[in-house]
Amino acid sequence: MASIVGVVAAVMRFGNLGYPQALVFDEVFYARGAYSLITIGYEGEWGGENQDFANGDFSQLTSEGDYVVHPNIGKLMIGFGMKLFGPSAYGWRFMAALVGVATVLMIAFIARHLLRSTLWGLVAGLFLAVDGEHVVLSRTALLDIFLTFFVVMAFGLLIVDRHVTWRKIQAAAARQRVELNLGVGSLIPGAGPNTGIRWWRWAALVAFGLAVSVKWNGLYFAAAFLILSVAWDWYDRHKAGYENWFMGGFVRAIPAFFATLIVIPLVYLASWIPWFQADKSWGRHWAEDHPGEGFTWLPDSLNSLVHYHQQMWDFHRGLDSPHNYESSPWGWPLQLRPTAFYFEDVTDVDCGAERCVSAIHAIGHPLLWWVGAAVLLYALWRIFRHRDMLALTVTAGYLAAWVPWLPFAERTIFTFYTVTMAPFLVLMVVWAMKRLAQPARLHGAWWPPGAIICVVFVAAVLVVAGFFAPIWTGEPIPFRYWQLHMWLPSWV
Known part of the structure; x- marks a missing residue:
């Protein structure tokens, strides 16, 4: 599974990664900021033209501290790629591509664990590997792919924590049933065992601290997933048969809460060490x-x-300046107004047409996102009607990435922020596919009509991904072929 998913993800992200040799969209801020960090130790102001940097002229960097509005970790990671491969387009995009592939692999393993199926883990990994938002952000030196990486890492660590803790709860419950001579269905007195120091949860807190040290909205995910972790604890203690399951989970959430207030701020503060060390930083x-x-x-x-x-x-x-590609978060689930990162006429490549263009559009895979919007409604119904913990688990990240932005719909915000939704989108979609192909009533057996629908859907996703790949990677194509990708008027 890992080899298949990893190869597909790597081909989509590393193929011709150094093209175009230009600052794409907000790379003008983050690639240059990263170069400044690794060169003079802080972010200095830049003069000259943006293309000067892309052409290898770094003399425009001044010693005057630059006013920047995001923390350092994402830019330091971009800078590490330039340390390895030089200050070229490949160098400043390398780490984005690397963590993009790593995120795909993590989602494959997370889905495999949650759905108890290597096959469905493979499908989830393939879907994220060919999602347009994730591909484009993995090929661009922006911060959001690093935020996504750390958020998925933290989510995965919390899942490991739950698995380890559940085994302890289950073993303690079995032991107490024997000691008290209780039947299988009878309640166990008490709130459940003390599960000790939960090192995997501590590791997740560090990952959340790193996420916040990339962009502040990492706090949304920390809040959502840590609350989800408490809900898991309640659910698992109740499932094990403990009478006071709520109190057991609540009491053990208290030290976790105080640990959160300590670990995340300390990691965040540590991310500012370059700023503390540089006398000339802003x-x-x-x-x-x-x-x-x-x-x-x-x-x-x-x-x-x-x-x-x-x-x-x-x-x-106060960020409210008009922009051609600003979008309302209400349209994000349907990718109604995607972000055009790059669009240039190409004259030095023969694409077989009179007019050739190179275009990069951060458009999520239409089939995945549009089906995912319907799956969200189904998942919410499962949560509220059936108290489906797995539905809540696969939905929480999607909602944490989307809902907090809804009150700021009038601000200058962009659809490419939904790259943080993409990993959880594919979890939702694959969860729904499993329920269709292997309905609960069949206890793991396959329902042929549902299985056929899923196979056709996977094939359609791969075909459409092949069709959209050129406008995710910037490959020179005929202008007419670019127009065929503009399925909605709002995409132009």
């Missing part, structure tokens, strides 16, 4: 220059960092 000496202002009880360096974060918060809160 706002580094604000407190010294403004005595008596801010949080004066803090050391000057932390007081300056807090003030810098207040400026960052004001920027994000």
Whole structure:
């Protein structure tokens, strides 16, 4: 499974990764910021033209600190790729492609565990491997693919934590039934065992801290998944037969809550070490220059960092400048207004037509996203009508990536943010496919009509992915062929 999924994901992400040799969309901020971090130790301001950097002219970097509005981890990872392969398009995109492939593999294994099937894990991995949002962001030096990577990592670690903890609960319940001479269906007195230090949950907290250190909206996922982890604990203690299952889960959530308040901020603070170490980084000496202002009880360096974060918060809160590709989050599940990252006429390549273009559009795979929107409604029905914990598990990440943006529909936000939804979208879709092909009433047996529908759907997904691949990778194509991909007027 891993080899098939990994090869497909790698081909889609690493194939001709260095093309185009240009700053694509917001690479102008993050590739140059990453180069600055690995060169002078902080983010300096840039002069000159954007294409100068892409052409290998780095003399435009100044020693003046640049005002940036996202933390450092994503840019440091981009910079690591440039350390390995040089400050070329391949170099600044390498780490995005690498973590993109890693995310695909993680989702394949997560689906395999949740659905108890290697086959369905393979399908989930293939679907993410050929999703347009994930492909495009894996081939571009933006921050969102790194956020997605750490969020999926944290989710996977929490699943491992649940598996380990469930085995402890199950063993304790079996032992107590024997000791108390209780029947299989009778309740067990008490709230369940003390499961000890949950190291996998601690590791998940570190991963959440790294996610927040890429972009602040990693906090949405931390809140959603840590609450989900408590719900798992309640569910598993109840399933094991403990009478006071709620109290058992609640009491053990208290230390987890305080651990969250310690670990995530510490990891986040550590991500600012380059800023602390560089005297010329933006706002580094604000407190010294403004005595008596801010949080004066803090050391000057932390007081300056807090003030810098207040400026960052004001920027994000007031971000409302018109943009051609801004989109309402209400349309994200249907990919109604995808983001065009790059579009140029190509004159040095013969594509077999009078006009050739190179285009990169962050469009999610239409079949996956449109079917996924319907699956979401079905999953919500399963959650509220049948208290389906697996439906909640596969849906939580999708909702955490989407719902918090709905109140900010009037702000300047973009559909490419949905790359964080993509891994959980495929989990939802594959969960629904399994329920169709192997309905619960058949206890794992296959229902032939459902299986045929799923096979046809997988084939259709792969065919459509092949059709859309050129506008996910920027391959030069005839202009007319590009037009054939604009299925909706809002995609143009």
